[in-house]
Amino acid sequence: MTKMSDVAKLAGVSTATVSRVLRNPETVTKNTKEKVLEAIEELKYQPNMLARHFRRSETNTILVVVPNIINTVFAEIVGGIEEEAAKNGYRVLLRNSNNEIDSEYGSVEHMKQRQVDGMIMLSPKLDEDTLLDISEKYPIVLATAHLDGTKIPVVSIDNVSSSKKATKHLLDLGHKRIAHISGPLYSLISKYRFKGYREAMKEKGIEFDTNLIREGEFTFESGYEQTLKLLDQKFPPTAVFAASDEMAMGVINAAKHRGIKVPEELAVVGFDNIKFSAIFDPPLTTIAQPKYGMGKRAMEMLIKRFNGESLDQMEHTLPDELIIRQSCGAELRQDLLHN
Amino acid sequence: MTKMSDVAKLAGVSTATVSRVLRNPETVTKNTKEKVLEAIEELKYQPNMLARHFRRSETNTILVVVPNIINTVFAEIVGGIEEEAAKNGYRVLLRNSNNEIDSEYGSVEHMKQRQVDGMIMLSPKLDEDTLLDISEKYPIVLATAHLDGTKIPVVSIDNVSSSKKATKHLLDLGHKRIAHISGPLYSLISKYRFKGYREAMKEKGIEFDTNLIREGEFTFESGYEQTLKLLDQKFPPTAVFAASDEMAMGVINAAKHRGIKVPEELAVVGFDNIKFSAIFDPPLTTIAQPKYGMGKRAMEMLIKRFNGESLDQMEHTLPDELIIRQSCGAELRQDLLHN
DNA sequence: AACTAATTTGTAATCGATTACATTGATGGA
DNA sequence: TCCATCAATGTAATCGATTACAAATTAGTT
Incomplete structure (x- = not known):
């Protein structure tokens, strides 16, 4: 490994000058700079980064x-x-x-x-x-x-306002029994998304119903399981807002498993806009995070x-964005949306 | 930042000894080792990794x-x-x-x-x-x-034998017109997966048909587009083996788009066993890479x-593994498989 | 006890780039 | 011409851990 002193020797200057050419070229004469650069070229010198990191910490x-x-x-x-x-x-x-x-x-x-x-x-x-x-x-x-x-x-992103937006979208589609499957509630994100849901419901004057709230883990499996529980209730929801797309996929597959049609019988909105959300069947309506x-x-x-x-x-x-695809059933309710 | 010499001073030894305690404890007396460790503890000394990296390169x-x-x-x-x-x-x-x-x-x-x-x-x-x-x-x-x-x-994994296995699976299900959507052919992996497909077809005595071969890019979009082209032919395939799960999803969605049922009218096998393959509708039959x-x-x-x-x-x-799910239609043809 | 061998510890050089400070040289003004 | 100022370059210390080698100590043998 050629080092700086080799370059210095070949160029006929001191290591200090070589170092300056590399790091503060403006403090060096054009002439010497060229000499040094030639030497570097000739020796194919590359600075030892470990030495540099050490010295400069x-x-x-x-x-x-x-x-x-x-x-x-x-x-x-x-x-x-x-x-x-x-x-x-x-x-x-x-x-x-x-x-x-x-x-x-x-x-x-x-x-x-x-x-x-x-x-x-x-x-x-x-x-x-x-x-x-x-x-x-x-x-x-x-x-x-x-x-x-x-x-x-x-x-x-603003997790509160975005999930409020998502929930409102379901409300605008005429849903009243909207369930929410949150992420793990020790996480602040989950709390904020939950909060957005509650605010939207409250503004619409819908009473908060704990039977419609489920804590998941952001995973497909947790979305699936919690949905089965939601559907098994006496008054199941007509829509679900899941705090992640993976969970939303779990919701949809659980509904399919129960023979419930999405979005006709159960509208679903997710969160994240992961790549596979657009491919999924039905494609997910979701909040896109950049x-x-x-x-x-x-x-x-x-x-x-x-x-x-x-x-x-x-x-x-x-900025976040509500991406409307098929899982929420917006297409079926154009009338409601544009009033 | 306390350094090794500080530790040495406090412990009443040389830096060499401190260094040895840290890196070759067996060369140091129990007694001095303890002294040094105490000093390290007391000063909360942590070695400067940049110096170490530099020195040891x-x-x-x-x-x-x-x-x-x-x-x-x-x-x-x-x-x-x-x-x-x-x-x-x-x-x-x-x-x-x-x-x-x-x-x-x-x-x-x-x-x-x-x-x-x-x-x-x-x-x-x-x-x-x-x-x-x-x-x-x-x-x-x-x-x-x-x-x-x-x-x-x-x-x-052995890309040749695994895609041979995948293709054979489709052959065993009675398919003859099996299309292959490969990855980009500059990639060796794609070539090998293609090779496995050809070998399986050849062993079954089925003549190679270039109309059933399409080059994709491992992406959903390429799978989708190439499938539309395959389906638009005079003699479309009854099955597709795609060299990645993403492409297989593209295949399935393209089929759905054309109103063709998977697996009943078009059997699909993918490759990779990514997480979402199991969630997809229908769940993908695929080769699992560990x-x-x-x-x-x-x-x-x-x-x-x-x-x-x-x-x-x-x-x-x-080892790879053929994971049989629904997209290949194996369930519909139990009779053929177990003969 | 005397001596050798083996073990433990210390001294100081080393890794290679950076940079504070010193030196040299050039420029310009009186 | 002489001195002050500024720019360019050089000298050598420095960063902190590692380790070759030297020195000191201990153990082992006769």
Whole structure:
């Protein structure tokens, strides 16, 4: 491995000058710069990054902590992060937390040891105080998390208003007995989506009915099981708003299993707009999160923190969109929608 | 940041001894070891990893190059890699190549500069000679690639025999006009899956019909479009074997679009067994790749290379499995299968 | 006890790029 | 011409852990 001193010798300058050519070219004469660049070319010199990282104690690497990379929502966000990171010369270290809080702590330690320059956590399980504490000392950005009026940089959609919108859509279609299958309620996201549902129902003057509420785990299986329970009740719902597309698929398959037609006999709305939602039968009506864009934005914010720029806002709320497809039965009720 | 010399001073020993306690505890007296550990505890000392990496010129990091992390197949493999890596103290750097060959070159450069200890490439686009060249000098493992009798460590299923099995399954169900929608044919995987199809057809004595062959891109959309073309022919197929589940979903939706019933009028078999295949309507009959296991195995092999252990075999062929669900219509033809 | 061999610990060089500070040289004004 | 100022370059310390080698200590043998 040729090193900087080899280049310096060949070019007839000091290592300091070589280093300057590489990092602050404007402080070097055009003439010497050329000599050095020629030497670099000739020797095919490439700087030893480990030495550089050590000396400058920075790594050009960020850590992304994901509950589970197999989940398409997270995979897409990671895709956005990766693209933006690569564009700016950063590398992405990936860590599956498996939803274990200890693993999240481990990742934080990793950053404290300065093995990475900063980190992005998706749907963290750590409590707000801990996160705030970390955020004060280290560059961290959260995504898919929602913390009211916090000092921690967060990228998210507005989970309350979006699920309110989804629920209202079902209300507009004439439904009154709308069930909600939430995510696990220890998660803030789940709570906010639940809240949006309740607000929409309340505004329409429909009394809250606990029989129509079920806690799922964002998974297909949980959506399936909870739906069977909902359908087995004396007064089953005519519509279901599920807090994730995967669960919505579970809802639909459970209905099919019971011989109930979607959307004719049961309208379904999901959340996330994952890729397979459009392919599913019937295609899912859902709230689209700009997953790729969220990843990109999170990385942009992190870079701003690296550069010491102040973040004009801490909460970056990206736009969501209600995508109307067939699972909600809107096509059957054009009359109701346009009044 | 407290450093090793601080610990040494407090414990009344030299930094060399502290270093030994950390890395070769067996060469140090029980007594001094305790002193040092106490000092470490007291100062809450954590070694500076950047310094260590620099000095030892190793990083405990591996690079995983993925064509696209959003693809569930790759995401699952990465999941397996990550788990095994974490278990062995390695970190995973993720890079999307976006299927661009230049990006793959860039990743190789990254390894050559020793910024990572080794790398795993999923479905590489680089040609075999280049890969062989790299493999001779650096620790690299390929996954989801298939190179006949090569010296490069590879983890894969047997794509030929598995698609032969899939095709035979359709033949056993009585089909003769079986179409194949392949992946892009520049990819070796696609070629092998195509080969398996041809072999099965040939063994059954069915003449090869180019009208039943279509080249797709592994995507839903390509499966959909190619199916429409297949169905528009004078003698459309009665069955389709698609080289990926996503394409198989495209096949089914295209059939539905044309009012053709699956599996009654068109039997479909896919490949990969992605998560959503089981949820799809009808659930896909498909070849299951042990995606998680492939990632795990790839990482195990890489670690063996790090440790200088010789790899007993270069090609690790993991078992695949034909998962029979509804899309192939096997249920309708129990009589044929069990004769 | 005397000596060798083996074990434990210490000293100091080392990895290679960066950068504070020193030096040299050039430019310009009086 | 002489001195002050500024730009360009060089010298050498530095980052912190590791490790080759040296020194010191202990154990083992006769």
